[in-house]
Amino acid sequence: MDRDVIKQKVIEICKDIFEDDRIDITENLCSSNIDRWDSLVQLNILGDIEDEFDIRFSLDETMSLKSIKELVDAIESKIK
Amino acid sequence: MFSFKELRKAEKLKVDGREYKMAVLGNSATQFLSAAVSGYAKLEGVNLKVYDTDYNQIELQLVDQQSDTYKFDPDFILLWISTEKMYEEFLSAPSIGRDKFAEAYIEKIKKYWKWIGQKSNAKVLQLNFTEMDDKVVGQYSLKTDTAFIFQIRKLNYLLQEAMKKNCNVYPIDVLAIQIDLGRTEFYDAVLYYNAKMCIAKKALPYIAKSVIDVVKVILGRLKKCIILDLDNTLWGGNIGDDGLSHIEIGGLGKGYVYTDIQKWFKQLKENGVILAVCSKNNEETAKEPFLKHKEMILRLEDISVFIANWNDKASNIRLIQKTLDIGMDSIIFIDDSPFERNLVRGLISEIEVPELPEDPAYYLEFLRGCNYFERVSYDKIAVDRTRMYQIELERKRLEASFETIEDYLMSLDMVGIIRSFDEEQYSRIAQLSQRSNQFNLRTVRYTESEIRNIAESNNYMAFYYFLKDRLGDYGIVGVVIMEKKSKNELFIESWFMSCRALKRSMEQFIMNELVGKAKEKGFKKITAEYIPTTKNEMVYNIYGKMGFTDLLNNQYSLDIDTYKKQKTYIRGV
Numbered sequence: 116m117d118r119d120v121i122k123q124k125v126i127e128i129c130k131d132i133f134e135d136d137r138i139d140i141t142e143n144l145c146s147s148n149i150d151r152w153d154s155l156v157q158l159n160i161l162g163d164i165e166d167e168f169d170i171r172f173s174l175d176e177t178m179s180l181k182s183i184k185e186l187v188d189a190i191e192s193k194i195k
Numbered sequence: 196m197f198s199f200k201e202l203r204k205a206e207k208l209k210v211d212g213r214e215y216k217m218a219v220l221g222n223s224a225t226q227f228l229s230a231a232v233s234g235y236a237k238l239e240g241v242n243l244k245v246y247d248t249d250y251n252q253i254e255l256q257l258v259d260q261q262s263d264t265y266k267f268d269p270d271f272i273l274l275w276i277s278t279e280k281m282y283e284e285f286l287s288a289p290s291i292g293r294d295k296f297a298e299a300y301i302e303k304i305k306k307y308w309k310w311i312g313q314k315s316n317a318k319v320l321q322l323n324f325t326e327m328d329d330k331v332v333g334q335y336s337l338k339t340d341t342a343f344i345f346q347i348r349k350l351n352y353l354l355q356e357a358m359k360k361n362c363n364v365y366p367i368d369v370l371a372i373q374i375d376l377g378r379t380e381f382y383d384a385v386l387y388y389n390a391k392m393c394i395a396k397k398a399l400p401y402i403a404k405s406v407i408d409v410v411k412v413i414l415g416r417l418k419k420c421i422i423l424d425l426d427n428t429l430w431g432g433n434i435g436d437d438g439l440s441h442i443e444i445g446g447l448g449k450g451y452v453y454t455d456i457q458k459w460f461k462q463l464k465e466n467g468v469i470l471a472v473c474s475k476n477n478e479e480t481a482k483e484p485f486l487k488h489k490e491m492i493l494r495l496e497d498i499s500v501f502i503a504n505w506n507d508k509a510s511n512i513r514l515i516q517k518t519l520d521i522g523m524d525s526i527i528f529i530d531d532s533p534f535e536r537n538l539v540r541g542l543i544s545e546i547e548v549p550e551l552p553e554d555p556a557y558y559l560e561f562l563r564g565c566n567y568f569e570r571v572s573y574d575k576i577a578v579d580r581t582r583m584y585q586i587e588l589e590r591k592r593l594e595a596s597f598e599t600i601e602d603y604l605m606s607l608d609m610v611g612i613i614r615s616f617d618e619e620q621y622s623r624i625a626q627l628s629q630r631s632n633q634f635n636l637r638t639v640r641y642t643e644s645e646i647r648n649i650a651e652s653n654n655y656m657a658f659y660y661f662l663k664d665r666l667g668d669y670g671i672v673g674v675v676i677m678e679k680k681s682k683n684e685l686f687i688e689s690w691f692m693s694c695r696a697l698k699r700s701m702e703q704f705i706m707n708e709l710v711g712k713a714k715e716k717g718f719k720k721i722t723a724e725y726i727p728t729t730k731n732e733m734v735y736n737i738y739g740k741m742g743f744t745d746l747l748n749n750q751y752s753l754d755i756d757t758y759k760k761q762k763t764y765i766r767g768v
Contacts, residue, residue, distance in 0.1 A: 155226055172385065174384075177389045178389060
């Protein structure tokens with residue numbers, strides 16, 4: 116899968132969870148620059164990504180992946 | 196089954212109707228559990244507001260009258276004690292007392308229930324315990340009473356025993372879900388270590404369904420009747436083409452599939468579900484197996500309404516519904532033919548039509564899995580509703596032979612019996628309050644424990660009414676609950692009647708009797724209210740017709756001294 120396609124899917128998932136048009140979701144978005152991205156939102160994002168791409172994140176990944184870019188990188192490495 | 200994501204999104208749906216409130220308390224993180232329950236409720240049309248408490252606060256929340264849980268004033272409290280967190284308590288207890296762990300723990304849970312009973316009106320939805328074996332003594336744990344799995348299994352048994360004695364507690368069998376899905380699907384180690392949540396997202400929708408199944412029945416939404424197709428549903432083959440000796444039932448091979456499913460329907464019937472038949476056949480041919488086939492489990496006397504003809508099934512189902520006089524939404528239609536199922540679904544939106552698996556071998560497992568017949572009370576005396584409906588059909592035939600309805604009612608020689616609430620009938624009274632929709636003035640649903648409280652309180656006058664006639668008993672047909680507002684005034688908090696007793700002049704009999712009782716006790720005035728629902732239009736203005744003064748906005752008042760006795764064909768004893 117092309118990186119841009121993965122990125123687009125992740126952005127869609129985040130849009131769906133944040134439900135806020137004012138948030139500009141780009142590759143640089145990370146949990147530290149948006150309040151809404153708390154631990155529950157983190158779980159929902161990871162869960163939806165796991166279902167979408169049919170992959171599983173490890174405990175380390177679950178705790179450390181905190182930006183769109185990191186998420187896309189991790190997905191890319193898993194589905195290659 | 197819905198996915199967790201669908202449930203999460205459904206949380207935001209708007210649902211009409213009265214709002215109910217549920218507080219969720221757990222010893223581990225419950226945010227996802229709460230979200231799943233809340234979303235599932237919305238999808239089932241229940242306007243439920245869920246309050247998720249912080250984790251591991253059960254004791255603090257329940258002991259303190261001023262806690263957020265009690266301030267929320269919940270109708271339900273969901274108690275979820277996860278085995279994973281409990282295991283930590285097990286390990287921190289001195290190993291010498293571990294053989295008594297279950298006995299000590301059940302006391303703790305009983306204490307929670309007691310606090311809830313003292314400090315709120317909430318009903319307790321109690322999840323039982325999932326299983327986890329630490330395997331430190333291997334399978335020998337089954338013989339080792341200091342092993343954790345030994346104690347968990349014992350605790351589940353003790354929980355059942357304790358719930359049996361507390362009618363404010365409703366069981367949620369989460370262990371059954373773990374068994375069905377398997378532990379590896381039910382528990383997600385990453386989720387647990389990351390968020391202290393003990394239920395995998397895959398399992399949450401199943402738990403949410405179990406919880407909402409119970410809530411729906413407490414709110415009066417229960418299934419009462421199954422309408423059955425015959426060919427390839429109750430037996431293999433086609434009675435019209437194959438004949439009596441060639442249909443598949445009993446004995447060897449595939450016939451046993453149908454034997455087992457008939458046994459299940461028979462069990463349902465014995466537990467109060469009404470069975471009816473709707474088949475495209477000649478009536479005589481369709482009845483033949485019930486009368487002559489030695490291996491049939493179901494017999495004609497098990498079927499309350501039997502319709503076999505060549506009309507379309509939707510019309511026949513409407514006829515059955517009218518005869519039984521129950522809501523369409525309380526009926527399930529079972530047919531092996533996708534064509535018939537779609538036709539019925541398309542024409543009757545309220546009816547439940549399960550999409551049976553293609554292979555009949557899976558019918559029974561599938562239907563059991565649907566859990567259509569959730570109950571929140573259990574009749575110790577099995578009420579044979581089928582027999583009652585059959586007598587009712589006899590009455591209908593008799594009615595047709597009279598010129599006037601008055602002559603018919605007179606000929607029945609009806610006797611009404613009045614009783615104050617007694618322990619033996621608490622569950623039946625509660626059940627009637629849950630089942631009655633049409634003749635129900637305020638549609639308050641009572642649980643067994645609420646009925647008990649009313650019976651034991653001095654602030655209420657409450658009666659139930661039996662009816663019998665020369666053909667047979669109707670059983671308990673009506674209930675009136677009156678609250679003493681002052682020493683002069685009674686308020687009719689509830690009046691509901693079974694459909695079986697309508698058009699018998701029973702309502703007039705009841706009103707005469709209750710006004711008489713009120714007068715006897717020195718009351719001067721009876722006030723009443725009608726709360727309209729989509730189903731109880733038949734009792735709109737019933738108080739007006741009986742001589743109450745209409746105070747507008749569905750409020751009524753009666754000056755007892757001016758009451759004129761209503762005409763009734765029922766005599767008291």
